[in-house]
Amino acid sequence: MNITEKILNAHLLSGKLEPGSEVAIKIDQTLTQDATGTMAYLQFESMGVDKVQTEVSVSYVDHNTDQTGFENADDHAYLQSVARKYGIIFSRAGNGICHQLHLERFGKPGKTLIGSDSHTPTGGGIGMIAIGAGGLDVAVAMGGGAFYLAAPKVVKVNLTGKLRPGVSAKDVILKVLERYGSSGNVGRVMEYAGEGVATLDVPSRATITNMGTELGVTTSVFPSDDVTRRFLAAQGREEDWVEIKADPDAKYAEVFELNLSEIVPLAAGPHNPANVMAISSLAGKKVNQVLIGSCTNSSYRDLKTVALLLKGKKINPNVSVGIAAGSRQVVLHLAKEGLLGELVLAGVRILENACGFCIGLNQSPGTNAVSLRTSNRNFEGRSGTKSAQVYLVSPETAAAAALTGVITDPTTVETAPAVAIPSEFIIDDSMFLFRDTASKGVPDAEIVRGPNIGKVPAGEPLAPSMRGVAAIKVGDKITTDHIMPAGSRLKYRSNIPEYSKYVFEPVDPKFHDKALANKEKGLANVIIAGESYGQGSSREHAAMCPMYLGVRAVIAKSMERIHFANLVNFGIVPFTFSNPAAYDGVEAGDALEFEGIADAVRGDGGLVVRNTTKNTSFEVVTKLSERQKAIVLAGGLMKQIASKQKQGGAE
Numbered sequence: 216m217n218i219t220e221k222i223l224n225a226h227l228l229s230g231k232l233e234p235g236s237e238v239a240i241k242i243d244q245t246l247t248q249d250a251t252g253t254m255a256y257l258q259f260e261s262m263g264v265d266k267v268q269t270e271v272s273v274s275y276v277d278h279n280t281d282q283t284g285f286e287n288a289d290d291h292a293y294l295q296s297v298a299r300k301y302g303i304i305f306s307r308a309g310n311g312i313c314h315q316l317h318l319e320r321f322g323k324p325g326k327t328l329i330g331s332d333s334h335t336p337t338g339g340g341i342g343m344i345a346i347g348a349g350g351l352d353v354a355v356a357m358g359g360g361a362f363y364l365a366a367p368k369v370v371k372v373n374l375t376g377k378l379r380p381g382v383s384a385k386d387v388i389l390k391v392l393e394r395y396g397s398s399g400n401v402g403r404v405m406e407y408a409g410e411g412v413a414t415l416d417v418p419s420r421a422t423i424t425n426m427g428t429e430l431g432v433t434t435s436v437f438p439s440d441d442v443t444r445r446f447l448a449a450q451g452r453e454e455d456w457v458e459i460k461a462d463p464d465a466k467y468a469e470v471f472e473l474n475l476s477e478i479v480p481l482a483a484g485p486h487n488p489a490n491v492m493a494i495s496s497l498a499g500k501k502v503n504q505v506l507i508g509s510c511t512n513s514s515y516r517d518l519k520t521v522a523l524l525l526k527g528k529k530i531n532p533n534v535s536v537g538i539a540a541g542s543r544q545v546v547l548h549l550a551k552e553g554l555l556g557e558l559v560l561a562g563v564r565i566l567e568n569a570c571g572f573c574i575g576l577n578q579s580p581g582t583n584a585v586s587l588r589t590s591n592r593n594f595e596g597r598s599g600t601k602s603a604q605v606y607l608v609s610p611e612t613a614a615a616a617a618l619t620g621v622i623t624d625p626t627t628v629e630t631a632p633a634v635a636i637p638s639e640f641i642i643d644d645s646m647f648l649f650r651d652t653a654s655k656g657v658p659d660a661e662i663v664r665g666p667n668i669g670k671v672p673a674g675e676p677l678a679p680s681m682r683g684v685a686a687i688k689v690g691d692k693i694t695t696d697h698i699m700p701a702g703s704r705l706k707y708r709s710n711i712p713e714y715s716k717y718v719f720e721p722v723d724p725k726f727h728d729k730a731l732a733n734k735e736k737g738l739a740n741v742i743i744a745g746e747s748y749g750q751g752s753s754r755e756h757a758a759m760c761p762m763y764l765g766v767r768a769v770i771a772k773s774m775e776r777i778h779f780a781n782l783v784n785f786g787i788v789p790f791t792f793s794n795p796a797a798y799d800g801v802e803a804g805d806a807l808e809f810e811g812i813a814d815a816v817r818g819d820g821g822l823v824v825r826n827t828t829k830n831t832s833f834e835v836v837t838k839l840s841e842r843q844k845a846i847v848l849a850g851g852l853m854k855q856i857a858s859k860q861k862q863g864g865a866e
């Protein structure tokens with residue numbers, strides 16, 4: 216067996232590990248972050264479970280930490296009180312970014328982890344099967360329920376050789392993105408193997424599995440070997456280590472040969488992480504901003520490398536340079552080694568250990584500015600500035616540009632010595648609360664609910680037939696940042712009526728008003744989309760808020776995994792065009808009739824949709840498991856759970 220099969224097999228609750236068929240697995244660990252966490256815990260609360268049923272569940276606060284109003288603080292207080300009551304470890308704002316912290320302090324090889332954040336696969340860097348999911352799926356897992364996924368097709372990425380100085384893990388994952396793209400990879404797992412694996416330390420492996428998310432795969436995983444053991448030992452957790460490796464005769468659906476020695480510094484250009492180009496082809500381009508951090512590149516290894524490159528020098532006067540560490544541990548190491556001072560002396564702006572700039576909460580670039588970032592996503596407008604040109608690069612490339620003021624190939628300038636992982640990391644867990652009551656909880660603890668803590672909207676069962684309207688028509692690769700923008704809107708995550716005002720804001724700011732008007736007329740809103748609809752984040756708000764506005768179906772050429780699952784969880788039928796050319800025959804505003812939609816969902820998923828505006832018809836199909844059919848028919852997973860509870864048959 217390969218690693219993926221081994222771990223999935225050991226956690227299999229039902230189904231067969233045949234690519235494409237739905238399996239249920241047991242989840243050992245969960246993580247949430249604050250922007251998706253409030254809704255996840257509101258849903259968890261309504262499930263009537265008295266404490267978490269997992270081995271470890273951690274609630275991180277790392278996204279909404281800027282607090283320009285009362286909303287964030289309200290959310291944090293709510294999350295802290297829920298964590299105490301239900302036996303969840305709480306990571307306070309300022310402690311660091313969830314994925315970096317989880318890798319440092321909780322992740323264990325061979326375990327399963329789901330997280331309400333799409334970059335949860337970071338855990339694959341230490342040999343976990345770590346998967347991003349909607350908050351509701353995480354809530355179910357915290358309550359002891361299974362997690363459902365399509366058994367994956369495993370791709371072996373066979374690493375040979377060794378990276379050259381100045382080239383690093385970010386360039387490796389960009390190379391994989393260049394080969395596989397950011398769409399068309401649903402249902403795959405990328406499993407890293409080969410002699411090159413041993414040349415990569417854990418932070419480098421985690422950079423690769425983290426940004427594997429941008430491929431749209433289920434997850435990515437590395438073996439757990441001696442390098443992993445040493446990392447865990449340095450974290451004071453050697454006992455958490457087990458060896459995980461593929462059998463010598465393991466089978467894979469496909470093999471991708473990648474020689475590390477041949478990789479050159481790369482960038483993902485505007486506006487997609489798979490728009491990969493060589494740094495050398497961009498050399499000399501003027502840079503306005505350099506931002507180093509995010510869950511992809513904020514480890515001790517990365518920031519020390521940057522500090523060594525900037526040490527004793529000054530940043531270019533025309534570039535604004537910011538650094539956000541992934542955790543307090545990283546900051547403490549930089550401080551202890553005198554490198555924090557070097558960064559300050561060089562002219563770097565020291566940012567909070569949080570998501571911050573990565574999600575457009577701060578540091579928005581100027582008009583038409585060129586911004587080099589070590590983060591993982593550069594979707595148009597995500598930085599907060601629509602006209603900005605964001606390039607995703609390695610820490611080495613970022614540091615080179617910080618000094619020269621132009622895009623510079625880091626292999627052509629002075630390179631930093633290789634950074635060794637310390638034999639003992641500085642460990643201070645004081646910003647993790649409730650470790651003493653973890654898994655047990657404090658049943659009579661009170662929950663704090665400020666005015667920003669709203670309610671989870673309820674869905675409605677699917678009617679036998681449906682009259683609808685194409686409320687919006689969008690193109691290919693529409694991301695969840697288009698559907699449900701974050702940045703300055705992020706503080707409304709716990710308030711669905713308010714947040715819903717911004718659905719599709721970057722594409723059609725009038726969508727909210729139009730959708731509500733249709734809903735009032737008794738018409739179902741339908742979204743028409745191209746390829747790879749729902750790329751990017753795991754935010755279930757991209758399904759929950761459309762549901763609130765009366766969206767009952769999406770018809771796309773193809774859809775991404777997490778968003779598909781979220782649509783099902785919120786009772787929105789995820790259709791694809793049987794013939795993609797039919798997309799051209801539908802326009803926004805067309806009246807659509809879904810005669811027999813409920814029977815179609817119950818049956819093989821095929822349906823003929825009538826376009827009464829154009830007097831045409833076209834075929835659509837929804838491929839759902841029996842479990843998913845029941846959820847969609849019930850009007851969403853919460854609705855299904857509530858009606859089971861009513862009947863006294865709660866699971």
Ligand code: MIC
Nearest residue numbers: 250251332333334752753754
């Ligand atoms: C992101 O990077 O887009 C986020 C913000 O971390 C999201 C989660 C969210 O929208 O809260 C993700 O990647 O899942």
Ligand code: SF4
Nearest residue numbers: 334509510570573574
């Ligand atoms: Fe945070 Fe950015 Fe990572 Fe999302 S991708 S978890 S916003 S650092």
